[in-house]
Amino acid sequence: MTDDAAIKRWFTQEVLPLERDLVRFIARHCRNEADVLDLRQEVYERALTGSPIDRLRSTRSYVFTIARNVLVDRARRAKIVSFEQIADIDLVDLDPDLLAEERQMTARDELRRAMAGLDQLPPRCREVVRLRKVEGLSIRETAERMQVSHHTIERQLTLGLRALASFMLGGEARISRPPARPMPVRKADA
Amino acid sequence: MSAARDIEQQAAHWLVAREQPGWSADRESMLQAWLNESVGHKAAFWRLEAGWNAADRLAAIRGGDRSPAPRSWLPAPIWAIAASLVLVCMAAVSLWQFGLRSADPSIIRVTTGVGGRRQVALTDGSAVTVNTASTLRASFAGGKRRVWLDRGEAFFEVAHDKRHPFVVFAGGRRVTVLGTKFSVRRDGDTVTVAVAEGRVRVEDSDPATPERAAIITAGDVAIARGRSMLLADRSEQRVQDALTWRHGLLTFDQVTLDQAAHEFNRYNRRQIRLGDPRAAQLRIGGSFQATNVDAFTRLLHDAFGLTVTSDSDGVTIKS
Numbered sequence: 383m384t385d386d387a388a389i390k391r392w393f394t395q396e397v398l399p400l401e402r403d404l405v406r407f408i409a410r411h412c413r414n415e416a417d418v419l420d421l422r423q424e425v426y427e428r429a430l431t432g433s434p435i436d437r438l439r440s441t442r443s444y445v446f447t448i449a450r451n452v453l454v455d456r457a458r459r460a461k462i463v464s465f466e467q468i469a470d471i472d473l474v475d476l477d478p479d480l481l482a483e484e485r486q487m488t489a490r491d492e493l494r495r496a497m498a499g500l501d502q503l504p505p506r507c508r509e510v511v512r513l514r515k516v517e518g519l520s521i522r523e524t525a526e527r528m529q530v531s532h533h534t535i536e537r538q539l540t541l542g543l544r545a546l547a548s549f550m551l552g553g554e555a556r557i558s559r560p561p562a563r564p565m566p567v568r569k570a571d572a
Numbered sequence: 573m574s575a576a577r578d579i580e581q582q583a584a585h586w587l588v589a590r591e592q593p594g595w596s597a598d599r600e601s602m603l604q605a606w607l608n609e610s611v612g613h614k615a616a617f618w619r620l621e622a623g624w625n626a627a628d629r630l631a632a633i634r635g636g637d638r639s640p641a642p643r644s645w646l647p648a649p650i651w652a653i654a655a656s657l658v659l660v661c662m663a664a665v666s667l668w669q670f671g672l673r674s675a676d677p678s679i680i681r682v683t684t685g686v687g688g689r690r691q692v693a694l695t696d697g698s699a700v701t702v703n704t705a706s707t708l709r710a711s712f713a714g715g716k717r718r719v720w721l722d723r724g725e726a727f728f729e730v731a732h733d734k735r736h737p738f739v740v741f742a743g744g745r746r747v748t749v750l751g752t753k754f755s756v757r758r759d760g761d762t763v764t765v766a767v768a769e770g771r772v773r774v775e776d777s778d779p780a781t782p783e784r785a786a787i788i789t790a791g792d793v794a795i796a797r798g799r800s801m802l803l804a805d806r807s808e809q810r811v812q813d814a815l816t817w818r819h820g821l822l823t824f825d826q827v828t829l830d831q832a833a834h835e836f837n838r839y840n841r842r843q844i845r846l847g848d849p850r851a852a853q854l855r856i857g858g859s860f861q862a863t864n865v866d867a868f869t870r871l872l873h874d875a876f877g878l879t880v881t882s883d884s885d886g887v888t889i890k891s
Contacts, residue, residue, distance in 0.1 A: 393615070394622040401619075416574035423576035426615035496627040515630040520593050520687065522863065523841060540584045547623025 389430060396441040397429055402552025404449060411453050421456065425449045492550075499549035503542055504557060510535055511542035576616070582606075583616040587624060593687035593839075593863045594820055600691075680710040684724070687839045687863045689820065697731030698738065701818050703757075704839045704862070725757035727768075727818055745796050746777040755815060765794045766811045774801070822862045829854040829872070829889070840865050847890030851878055854891075 401422075408421045428448045496515075500508055513519045513527065525535045541557050549555035586603050589595065607614050682692050682702050690702045695712050702708055706724020717733070719726075721742040730738045732751030740747040742756050743763045752770025756763065765774050767790050774794045775785035786801060788794050791808040794801055813823040822835050830852040833844040839862040846852040854876060860868050869880045869887050879890045 390614075390618050393618055398619060398622050416577065419574050419576040419580075423579065423612060423615060426619065427612045430611045430615055492626060493629040496630045499627065500630065512630075514591070515627055518631070518685070520591075520863075521588070522593075526842070536588060539588050540581065543587060543624050544580060544584050544620065546627050547620045550623040550626040551619070 392441075393426075393430060397426070397445055398551055400442060400445055404445060405553060407446065407449060408453065412456075421449075421452055424452050428452065495550060496546070499546045499555045502549065502555035503545060507538045507542045507545075507557065510538040511546060514539060514542075576612075579612055579616045580620065583613065583620050586617060587620055593689070594861075595689075596820065597691050682706075682708045682710075686841055689817070696733065696736070696738075699729045701727040703727070703817050721756050721758055723758055725755060725817070727753070727755040727815060729753050741777055743796075744777055746775050748773045748775070762795065762797045765796075766814055767792050768808070768811055768815060816859065817862060820862055821859050823859045825857050826855045827857075828852060829856055832856055832868075833889070836860075836862070836865060836868060839863055841885075843886035844869065845886055845888045847879075847888050851889050851891040854878075 404425065405418060405422055408425075409418050412418055412421060425445065425448050428451075429445055432444070432448070500511060500515075503511060509528065510524055513524045519527065521532055521535045521539065524539075525532045528535070545555045545557050586606065589599065590603065607617060680692070680694065682690055682700070684690050684702050684704060684706050686705045688704055692700050692702065694700060694710055696717050698717070700708065700710070700719070703725035706726060707722040708719060708724075708726050709722065710719045712718075715736055717736050717738040719728075719738070719740045721740060728738070728740065728749075730749050730751050730753070734750055738749050738751075740749075740756050743758050743761055745763045745765075747754070747756060747765055749770065749772040752772055753768040754770070754772050755766045755768070757766075758764075765772065765788065767788050769790050771787055771789045773785055773787050774796065786794060786803055788803060791805065791811055793804045793811065793814075795804065796802075810825065813825060816823040822832075822839075824832050824835075830846055833846060837843045842865050844865060856872075860871075865887065869889065872878045872889060873880045876891075881888045881890070
């Protein structure tokens with residue numbers, strides 16, 4: 383759908399470059415790392431469901447207004463957060479950190495960043511991601527090359543993809559283990 | 573347990589799967605269904621996709637050099653101008669290579685790697701499925717429907733339009749249709765046209781020899797090389813068998829092992845070699861997953877007692 387394509391373009395070109403600041407802002411009001419992820423996700427969901435007219439405004443103030451509302455809602459639900467904290471959340475617009483110009487990444491910056499992200503991955507995961515991104519190998523070919531199971535490569539690649547994508551968006555290339563239960567996404571022929 | 577992390581993991585699974593050679597239209601529609609389930613799925617998927625694609629520059633370090641290029645000594649603006657000039661030159665060279673006078677935005681270009689397969693909807697309502705290691709260009713400028721198969725193989729489902737013939741150029745041959753389903757394949761200078769439905773006309777693309785044309789219908793296969801063209805009347809079933817690659821399968825009916833190995837080698841970096849003539853002339857039949865060399869060679873071992881030896885770049889089959 384054209385509409386969907388336009389929203390996707392806006393999301394990837396205007397919202398995602400703010401991720402680094404957004405996560406930093408959320409983390410300042412929330413200590414639990416898993417909660418930060420959930421709150422970030424909620425901000426993105428609200429940003430995507432918001433009315434198209436709202437999105438015409440400055441994306442930065444739009445996204446941070448949503449972030450503030452999400453934090454306020456959470457504080458209300460928790461019922462143990464003091465009013466000072468909620469008042470503090472309102473100061474977001476005055477924070478010089480958050481008014482910083484978006485940094486434009488050049489091709490060279492992007493390559494440096496990608497290499498730095500790759501280096502932060504654990505050795506085996508790094509090799510799997512390297513074979514995919516640099517050599518262009520499929521999971522099957524990687525499994526043959528490294529003499530380990532298809533499943534292992536798929537798992538390492540999934541973890542590496544998440545870590546490297548986060549790093550490219552300004553986060554840390556930290557491996558985030560998936561839950562132990564099976565994932566609903568399977569092969570179509572399974 | 574974080575719900576966001578859960579969704580992110582699912583999105584990552586989809587992204588990884590989508591990059592694999594076996595990705596099909598069925599799975600693409602499953603992915604679309606998953607995305608349409610909730611805006612949260614879209615947010616997670618688009619986010620990971622953007623971040624993961626941003627790391628695509630890593631392909632630049634291919635060849636073992638893992639250190640970033642040294643800083644340029646030129647001041648930034650000059651460096652930028654130089655870089656854009658290089659880009660312009662590269663674009664000009666590639667356009668020139670393909671025989672185009674000017675940049676034409678209406679040209680659609682589809683490329684697949686070894687083991688890859690892509691399905692593309694064309695603007696005239698036709699659909700094309702592009703097989704392994706192929707390059708195809710399509711242009712619908714000026715009311716003409718023209719496609720160039722630069723290498724590899726493609727299957728066309730052409731939308732009927734009497735007034736605008738659909739023309740495929742491949743290795744000196746021109747295939748003209750009004751509305752039908754057929755495939756065109758290039759193997760070096762050999763062009764093979766197989767018709768699944770309707771009629772097509774195959775001729776030299778050199779207008780000086782217009783008499784060298786043949787009309788072929790469903791079940792027919794035309795094999796053209798140099799100045800000669802062979803017409804084979806195969807059954808429609810045989811033509812359908814030859815098209816099972818659209819589902820990731822290779823179907824053989826009493827072909828030599830040599831021919832089967834050649835087919836497999838189009839889809840895999842790991843090449844199958846035949847160690848002796850006796851093994852090469854064995855005849856086999858059946859359907860196989862195009863990218864599963866192991867399953868195929870295991871069967872050769874189990875069913876024919878052939879010896880299978882693996883090394884770094886492929887397998888050797890001996891009797």
